Amino acid sequence: MNIASKDQTVKGKNTYTFDEFINKRQNLDWYRDEPFLQKALQHFAGSDYEGLHNSLQSFSPKVSSKWNRLAEQNARPEVRPYMLHYDAFNNRIDRIVRPMEIHQLENEVFGEGLFSDQMSHWESFVKRMLIHQLGEAGVACPLTCTIGLIALLEEYPDENHPELQQILQHTKEGIDADFAIGAQFMSEIQGGSDLPANVLEAVPDGKNYRLYGNKFFCSVAHADYSVVTAKITGSDKVSTFIVPSWLPGDKEKEKRNSYQINRIKWKMGTAELPTGEIHYNGTLAYPVGPEGKGIAVAVGIVLTLSRLEIGIACAGFMLRAAREAKLYGDYRTVFGKKVKDYPLSARTLKRVENAAERTTAGAFKIYDLFLKLDQPLNPGIPKDQPLELRKQLFNLRELVLLQKICATNEGAEVLRDAISIFGGHGVMEEFSSLPRIFRDVIVNEQWEGPRNLLLTQIYKDIQRVADWYPPAEFVASVLKGAPETTIQEYTRKLTDLLQKPVCGDVSDDSIEAAEEWDAFCDGFFKAYQTVALQEIQ
Ligand SMILES: Cc1cc2nc3c(=O)[nH]c(=O)nc-3n(C[C@H](O)[C@H](O)[C@H](O)COP(=O)(O)OP(=O)(O)OC[C@H]3O[C@@H](n4cnc5c(N)ncnc54)[C@H](O)[C@@H]3O)c2cc1C
Incomplete structure (x- = not known):
């Protein structure tokens, strides 16, 4: 029996194959074809x-x-x-x-x-x-x-700790072509959002500290170094530390820096990433940044960058989902017509593509602002800078938060839509990577601050700066380039919402206000992304 007839025996009369689609997808170049x-x-x-x-x-x-x-x-x-x-x-x-x-x-x-x-x-x-x-x-x-x-x-160079200089060199430029990996361990079992409630103890030991206690969400548990938040003995304020996973010479011996990884979590997404639960028992830690200002440092620098990166990631996820769904829509025939030739599918594909491009445009525009601002990373809203610069820094801070909640939320919708273009094959793990990315985007929505925490943060931030940055001015500045009617509409909504009990006690009124606030943030950020998209097109 020759190969062709053997193949026919397996398939019977049905000669259907996905080869054409698979070949095209394998040959896609994610930059050239975008x-x-x-x-x-x-x-x-x-x-x-x-x-x-x-x-x-x-x-x-x-x-x-x-x-x-x-x-x-x-x-x-x-x-x-x-x-x-x-x-x-x-x-x-x-x-x-x-x-x-x-x-x-x-x-x-x-x-x-x-x-x-x-x-x-x-x-x-x-x-x-x-x-x-x-x-x-x-x-x-x-x-x-x-x-x-x-x-x-880089923000807090410290001559007293040459070890930190070495860690910076190792992570940034590599040492002997070995690039070190970083992690950030802040969440504890009693709360991830509520970082001030941290109880991990940092006991002074000369110019360094020894950590005692537990961290409950430790992604990149295999990292070489981690940023850890803890309270110095006797203080109720959180400070920030850098912790090497192994002391010099110990990595090869697999002797960790006086801590144990109790277990690795089993997660719905980011499954390739080890997220551990760690117990510290006298772990050597180097202090970094001002003592007792750990929350402002962690949020203003470390979490700001993570949140910014999540926006970039979501743009990437959506570009891929749009590209692959479009390819499949143009390949698969149903009832004698290509999937893409049905208006219902065509509008799904269009929605996915628009979201991908809008999110990408927004991510570029925010990063552009980040690069243009002198010292964009700050522990807290700076008070000693010129007013115009403070306003720009505030815009950046809020845009990073808005992007984190909106891009992750829309990312999940986009991935689900793209999966639906593939029908049943869309949920097959080996048919495409989209189901895996769908799960990853949902994790992205939870870590580095879940939606409701960040919605609260944005509301309180805008209220807090209102005496030097009126809400109407904030809206006009963020939406610069949008139609005047759009700016007026969002100004009116924001002014109205700032009078409502969005963050008050639970009541019918506050629940309604909370719903409106959520919708406002979503619409406001999409209006910003739309300006970015139009600037590019
Ligand atoms: C896969 C994965 C990996 C992770 N890896 C790490 C890691 O490496 N390092 C690390 O430090 N953390 C990590 N985390 C923890 C993550 O940052 C926390 O899960 C997150 O900060 C939320 O904390 P929590 O889970 O304790 O939820 P909680 O803080 O208990 O929040 C529960 C709910 O309350 C809401 N909420 C909280 N505060 C407010 C508020 N003020 N107003 C209104 N609603 C509010 C939240 O939105 C949420 O819906 C990881 C999480 C996941 C899922």
Whole structure:
């Protein structure tokens, strides 16, 4: 029996194949085949565009094919990370076992030196937006946490702690081509949003500290260094510390810095990423930033960057979902017509594409503001800066929060819509990566501040600055470039909502006001994204 007839025996009369679609999807280049992304970059990078474009053209095939394959292999349930608490000789090692593919992906991604002074901001930004299209893949959260750790160390250089200088070098530029990975451990079992309720204790030990207690959500549990929040003995204020996972020479011996990883969590998304529960028992910690200002430092610097990165990630997720749904809609035939040729499917595809481009445009515009502002990262709203600069810093702060809640929320809708274009195949884990990215985007919505916490934060922020930044001025500044009627409409709504009991006690009135506030924030941010989109088009 020759191969063709053997094949026919298996398939019977049905010769249907997905080959054409699969071939096209495999050959997609996530930068080359994304004209909108190129246009956005051209708009924002200006005269640097040509050089960046060339560099991204050579980078993109790697992420679109090789890294994508590695990400898919890492996502298989049988290779999920697990703990090996002891070695064969009864030594506690707390080894996190991960597949070789994830080590390869991690080494290659971190080896790009994305945070190095050698790499331009826009190049790093677009490379990250492409890398995020892999989904979590065990690298997205580590990249994000490393950005925050680097920014914190750069913000607070400390001559008394040469170790911190070494950690900065290791994470930012690499040492002997080894790039270290950062993490941020703040949430405790009694509350993730309520960081002031932290009880992890930092006991002074010379110029350093020793940590005692528990952290309950520790993603990137395999990191080399982490930013940890804790209270110094006798204080009720949180401070920030940098904790090496291993003291010098101990990594090879698998001897952790006096802490244990009790277990790794089983999560609905970001499954490739080990999220541990950690118990500290005299762990050496280096103080960083002003003592007792840990919340402002953590939120103003570390979490701001993580939230910014989540916006970039969501844009990447949506671009991929839109691209792949469009390809499938143009391939699959149902009742004699292509999926894309039905108005109901066409409007879904259009909605997905619009959301992807709007979110991408918004992410670029916010990052542009971030780059243009001198010292964009601040512990708290700065009081000693010129008024105009304070207003711009405030805009950035609120836009980062708005983007975090809106892009994650819309991201889930977009992924679900894109999945629905594939019908039943859309929920098949091996047919496409979209179900995995759908789960990851839902995790993105929860960590770094869930929706209602951030909605509260935005409301209180706007109230708090009203004496030097009137709400009408804030709306006009954020929506600069939008039609006057849009600006007036959002000004009226905001002024009205600031009189309502959005954050008061629960009542019919406050529930209604809360609903309106949620809708306001969503609409307001989409209006901002629309301005960004029109600027690019
Ligand atoms: C997969 C995963 C990995 C994580 N990794 C890390 C990590 O590496 N490091 C780390 O520090 N944390 C991590 N977290 C924790 C994450 O940051 C917290 O889950 C998050 O901050 C919320 O805390 P919580 O889960 O304790 O919820 P809670 O704080 O208990 O919140 C419960 C609910 O209350 C609402 N809420 C809270 N405050 C307010 C308010 N003022 N007004 C109105 N509503 C409010 C929230 O919106 C939420 O709906 C991770 C979480 C997940 C899901």
